[in-house]
Every structure is written in structure tokens, then in C-alpha cells.
Amino acid sequence: MDHLHLCPKFEAAFELLGKRWTGLIIRVLLTGPKRFKELSEAIPHMSDRMLTERIKELEAAGILTRHVYPETPVRIEYELTEKGKSIEGIMNEVQKWAEKWVE
Amino acid sequence: MDHLHLCPKFEAAFELLGKRWTGLIIRVLLTGPKRFKELSEAIPHMSDRMLTERIKELEAAGILTRHVYPETPVRIEYELTEKGKSIEGIMNEVQKWAEKWVE
Numbered sequence: 001m002d003h004l005h006l007c008p009k010f011e012a013a014f015e016l017l018g019k020r021w022t023g024l025i026i027r028v029l030l031t032g033p034k035r036f037k038e039l040s041e042a043i044p045h046m047s048d049r050m051l052t053e054r055i056k057e058l059e060a061a062g063i064l065t066r067h068v069y070p071e072t073p074v075r076i077e078y079e080l081t082e083k084g085k086s087i088e089g090i091m092n093e094v095q096k097w098a099e100k101w102v103e
Numbered sequence: 104m105d106h107l108h109l110c111p112k113f114e115a116a117f118e119l120l121g122k123r124w125t126g127l128i129i130r131v132l133l134t135g136p137k138r139f140k141e142l143s144e145a146i147p148h149m150s151d152r153m154l155t156e157r158i159k160e161l162e163a164a165g166i167l168t169r170h171v172y173p174e175t176p177v178r179i180e181y182e183l184t185e186k187g188k189s190i191e192g193i194m195n196e197v198q199k200w201a202e203k204w205v206e
Contacts, residue, residue, distance in 0.1 A: 013201035018121015083204045093193040098116035
């Protein structure tokens with residue numbers, strides 16, 4: 001049983017996407033750019049502190065970008081990058097599996 | 104922005120599958136039933152204590168089953184259930200995404 005050749009990349013992807021709330025945050029952003037408040041309201045059980053942390057991680061991982069609109073007050077929106085949007089395939093598979101198998 | 108209707112199932116699935124090492128363990132088992140030692144050798148960076156913990160979780164979640172063969176010494180094998188095998192679709196999607204996007 002040789003070591004799985006793709007293990008580091010596969011493992012890294014799973015670890016990044018598997019973190020609590022990450023899947024949901026990405027799903028909400030797949031419906032379009034959102035402000036912090038909109039994200040927070042769409043996932044009520046998640047604390048703002050956690051959302052702030054996940055946004056930082058996803059930004060560092062190149063999955064979302066932050067747009068600052070110099071209005072008064074300043075408007076900040078978060079949007080998925082191409083890398084982020086292409087996670088949709090995984091999301092759909094998880095959704096299908098969850099519908100069939102999760103009680 | 105209404106709350107995502109499938110959020111509890113989707114969230115539960117993501118949380119279960121996203122735990123460290125779980126994705127890799129399932130991928131190894133997708134190649135067929137394995138003994139503890141075979142699983143442990145296939146994923147060298149994972150401790151036996153962690154493997155034991157993950158096996159318990161996956162068994163409780165109905166994703167794998169444990170077969171005890173009354174030989175001498177006793178042989179124990181772990182095998183994916185139908186529920187476990189159907190995770191392959193998610194795995195393939197994660198693999199595709201990781202190959203394209205993970206540095």
C-alpha cells in the first residue's frame with residue numbers, strides 16, 4: 001500500500017474546507033458578494049469572532065477577496081475568487097451526499 | 104438572505120468529513136477493506152491514537168464497519184459501508200480542486 005501520491009494537496013484541501021463553518025460561508029458567498037453583516041445573519045449560529053477568523057483564513061488561502069468601497073460610511077464586501085467559486089463542485093457533492101445519508 | 108434550508112445536514116456532513124485525517128482514511132478504504140496496520144502504514148504522519156479515534160467516529164456515523172475473523176490470531180478488518188463508499192464523489196471533486204488550486 002504505497003503512500004497516496006496526492007496526499008499533501010488532498011489533505012490540505014480537506015483540512016481547509018473542513019473547518020467548522022467554512023463550508024457554509026463559501027456556500028453563502030456562492031450566491032454573490034456579501035457584507036460582513038449579511039454573512040453573519042445568514043449563518044446565525046456562528047459568532048462574529050469566528051466569522052472574522054474564517055474570513056482571514058479564506059482570504060490568506062486566496063479563496064475570497066475583500067473589496068473596500070470608499071463611500072460614507074465605507075462599505076466592505078467579500079467575494080469569492082475563481083479558486084473559491086470552483087469549490088462549488090465539492091459543495092454540490094457534499095449536498096447530494098448529505099441529503100441522501102445524513103439523518 | 105434566508106437561512107440556508109439544508110444547513111444542518113450540509114454542516115453535519117462537512118464537519119464529519121472535514122476532520123483531520125478523515126478524508127485520507129476514507130480514500131484508503133475506497134481501495135478495499137483494510138486492517139489497522141495497513142491503514143496506519145498508508146498514512147504515516149497520523150498517530151495510531153488518532154486512527155483509533157477516527158475509526159470509532161466513522162463507525163458510529165455508519166461510514167465504516169468492523170469485521171472480526173475468528174482466526175488465530177484474530178483478524179480484524181475495516182470496510183466502508185454503502186454510505187461510506189458513496190463519499191467517493193466528494194473525494195474526486197476535492198482531488199480535482201486540490202490538483203488545480205493547491206500549491
